[in-house]
Amino acid sequence: MKANHKKRIGKVLKKLKTFDKESAFFVTSASPTLKDRYQYNDYNQDSDFYYLTGSHAKHLALLINTKKNSVILFAPEKNPIMELWEGKTENFKTLAKNIGAELVIYKRHHSIEAFLDAMLGVQTLFLQNVKNETAWYVGEKILNIPIEARRRLPEKVIYTEEIMGPLRLIKEPYEIKETKEALKITWDSLLKTIPMLKPGTKEAHIAARLEYEFKLRGATQAFNCIPASGPSAATLHYEHYSRTLKKGEMFLLDYGARHNMYCADISRTFPVSGKFTPLQKDLYNVVLEAQIAAIRKVKAGVKVKTIYEAAAKVIIQGLIDFKLLKGSLSSNLKSGAFRKFFPHSIGHSLGIDTHDIGKIRNGPNASLKAGMLITIEPGIYFAKAIKKFPVSGIRIEDNILVTKTGGKNLSYFIPKSADDIEALFE
Template sequence: MPPETLPRPAPIGNAEYRERRTALMAELPPDSAVLLPGASLVTRSRDSEFPFRQASDFHYLTGFPEPDALLVLLPGRSEGESVLFCQDRNPALETWTGIRLGAEGAVREHGVDDAYENSERESCLDALLDGRTTLYLLLDDPDSLTLAQAVRGRLAARARRGARPPLAFADLAPRLHARRLIKSAAELALLRHAGAVSARAHQRAMAAARPGLAEFQLQAELEHEFRWQGGSGPAYASIVGGGANACVLHYVENRAALHDGDLVLIDAGAEFDLYAGDITRTFPVNGRFSEAQRALYEVVLEAQQRALDAVRPGTTLAAIHDGVVRDLTAGLIRLGLLEGEVVARLDDESVKRFYPHSTSHWLGLDVHDVGDYRRDGEPRPLAPGMVLTVEPGLYIPADDDIPAPFRGIGIRIEDDVAVTAEGREVLTADVPKQVDEIEALMANR
């Protein structure tokens, strides 16, 4: 039987995109403008392209799905403050690549105030930006900077005829990314669904695993579920690492065989309406943890659970990470992988040999989502609407000074968490992670 299809949340509506644009413009001087290009198609090889994915910042403000678009925001413009440039209608090309919305469709379907096709971009853009003192754009994006410099150059060349080129460029990222950091109710619904789809995929991979399969075959189970549930596919390159491959943090080859007696680490998440799921689970290929695997796994699991319990408004990612480091250090001492007192090992940061990464990152339209981690040099307090991962791990090298039963074991456990007014909501809790739960699921394959 085919897998059950989960009910899908409603897409974000035009009213919310309009509210986002309006709120952003309210922060800007009245004589400024925003210049924000969308993404373009990227060639894969010769006449084929990679599947198109809209740029996250552009999507956040428009929801517009086509390549080669440009958003211009013009605070105070009486004819309409949001202007979109898009691909020209072209019946001949549309026979090959699908119907384009065109300017009329952009206004009708996506609620912008005004729209032009790209054939009119240069002349219309110059007229729209004439007299705007400051252009806000993503200064780390070469395409945005090139576009802004071209407009300023053309207007400067006509200054004697009365044109007024922009005087300065300013970075849009701090304002825009601060807004993206706090998720709306509609965004949380999409992230919750991406988490639920990702969770089903991980359960499916656990149920399918057995010695003799290849890592890519578990990857196929995961990504079939992502697509079956209406996602665009993986939110990032799926990691399926058996045995010592789990100790490579961003292992993506996924070509090796899965062996009896090894663990397999899967770090994979679905993308749904451009919002990302991000889950890691580690489990035994044969369905049963060895004594050493179980002991190390329980150290990571306890640290992760304590970290999840610590997520609440007012705390910081730095404080959560410090707690994880303490717990992992104490656990490694108990298992004989570190020696001495916990305080001494915290002081010399011995745990970094086994745990080299941070515990959390923001999650949203990007799997490593935007937003500052510090404010005025201090860790940023968590607030309702933020979404983060909690992902402690231990990666034991196959070195001579490591007790043999622990060599080459890599374990990570990761969940997606939304900060609420009361504390937190774990968006990916449907995937088993207790040892007994994992073994029971795999016993019933």
Template sequence: MKREQLTEFMRRMEPRSVAIVAGAREVTRSNDTHYRFRQDSDFYYLTGFDEPEAIAVISPEAEKPYTLFVRPRDPEKETWDGPRAGVEGAIERYGADAAFPIGDFCMKLQEILQGKRTLYYRLGTDHELDQKIIEEIARMRALGRRGVIPPHTITDTGVILHEMRLIKSESEIALIERAAEITAEAHREAMRAARPGMHEYEVEALIEYMFRRRGATPAYTSIVGSGENATVLHYSANNAAIREGDLLLIDAGAEFQGYAADITRTFPVSGRFNRPQREIYEVVLEAQKACIAMVRPGVSIDELHNRSVELLTEGLVHLGLLQGDLNELIEKEAYKKFYMHRLGHYLGMDVHDVGLYYVDGESRKLEPGMVITVEPGLYVARNQEAKEEYRGIGVRIEDDVLVTAEGHRVLTAGVPKEVEEIEQFIARARVEESSLNRSSFNANPS
């Protein structure tokens, strides 16, 4: 798969150009320990190489168009940190036409850049590498009378790469589908297990256990917000006790072999919605279902978002949380007190995936192969000026949707979201648990 993507990337490059794409570095967590390494998505998309401190050089017109600079083999360090591919592995296992130790990169940089009109490079991601490249170009300019010619244009690699990544191949869709299946299983398990008296972090631990046991990792920091914590959009403390009568908002997604899923569900931990909770929930649910139904090629991102604004504002008026003319409320953005984010985002290797949302100033239209989230929400903060019965209620419902030639396909339909469906699901889980507890008691009499 990676070689096909590399070939297509080279096909889209300008004549007499070279691309430098850097992998991620290890990041210090504290003192001499590091966060778990995750490769840069652009680099991994092109190379499949999953070690830190690597650089790919891509030059379509060169005798050896694809070169990797990697950490060399080091028996002592490998004893501590695990095996490295090394220069030989970069060629034999990862398909590089040539490979060198990463320490040779600066020494070969003039040779890499010489005579190229365009350098594809993403400035602002690796500041140390930025500085090395800028300094080398400046040095080469000073040698112009000796026939040393640096690139005269630097173009962001994202101009090509991010447009490629936006439209998913069949193999990429299969990986997102698997991530979605794992995520759906984890959400169902959380819905079964969550109880008043538990802490949010216990639910978070269960979700991430489900990810790990299926060979996945969290695609982002899980949000597990109970009660009024659900009104904080990116709540991540996950340390509060869950109380009787709380809604629990869970926004969590698995990453499987480099591809993410992203699901949000909101449900009553006691098993049944009370009236205000249900009223807010149904406004969000109906808006989400209507927006999903609109997803098809040719519909713009703004059209989807604007429809969510119309439906949620209409619902807020119906509930008495907003007063006035619907069109005036939308024009004045009065809804932003309760719905302050966009309807969704692209999904892929990054949970907030790459790709332009506006092209030539116009909202981008959906195309087959795009994967988007659809996630309207309403958040009535405890200190918000609003009807008392709705304060402290936060609801978001999110699904991952593939745009197809015929319309769309929801990849995350495996988690209940209808009111009756959720309540019945939780009720069955409680009955099953009670039955198991009785069976265990009868099998082990005192």
């Protein structure tokens, strides 16, 4: 199974025509970003560009134009000096052929002019909204010319997200297959790391081990993992990695592998000593029950709000039982007082980007469609110590495929019941 880029480009063309007869769609490769004055960060292709071309090459541009249904792949002139330093570039002729595009070679220092030339006569231009990518500069150039002076350059500029959001939000079978592979690597790598989960281990070492295990399996980190022990877990996007795991605490791990660009995103919470204390277990089970309740609600046509509330209700009831909230379930749902303990949304779409395009959080009334891939990740956090609860956090996250009949948990094989988590330490 392979990605069919020609077919995806065809879908963009079809969608373009529904906006304006004379419209075009322009996306470019990601611009390399600097790490310091002389070095670059690892190159990470722009996700829209990758989705439509499958290429990791730099300095490319794709223009899809309703005029004559033309698809142009712009590639830079061959540069032997650059190839000496950076290695041979991809064969752009083959790439253009594979995606059904005409290949146009441009000179690097005339790129913007070459792109603008090809856009003459276009009324509405769809443009990538990513700062510092070439498409961004093309947009800036156009928008800086007053409309009355633009002549044949586009009058209207719209972000490509309008087209790419709905398209990328619904996953193809190929994308599901890649996500499953990423999830398998995610779990296999954790299994190798479990023996390190004990008092005395540094958070940073767990992160390093996971990354090493991913690389052994041909994958990378989907995002900087969150290896949060004890109080670290109360910081939702914890990134210091500075603590050492301590006896009796919990350890929240939010991590995932990226394989062939597709991301997994999993959270699990472990007892550092191998066994939850009775209080930790009660709290853990509230989060687990909330997560399962939310997953049960997942189905095409269901509102995101419904799923969020299914989890929120279980969390509120749990907090009332722990005497951390006063009043009734319904009054708490209304007042939102529980958000102090559960301050984030229920999840996000997942794909080439960990927080994928096509927001599922577009207001409370956004609803799910078959083929969406989402995370379900409720949690309870104590930003301050309260009663018997120290500063800490529990989150449980799975990756769910939305279908017409329900939610299919693609990460079902990663243990999450309190007993199964404890069994990992035996």
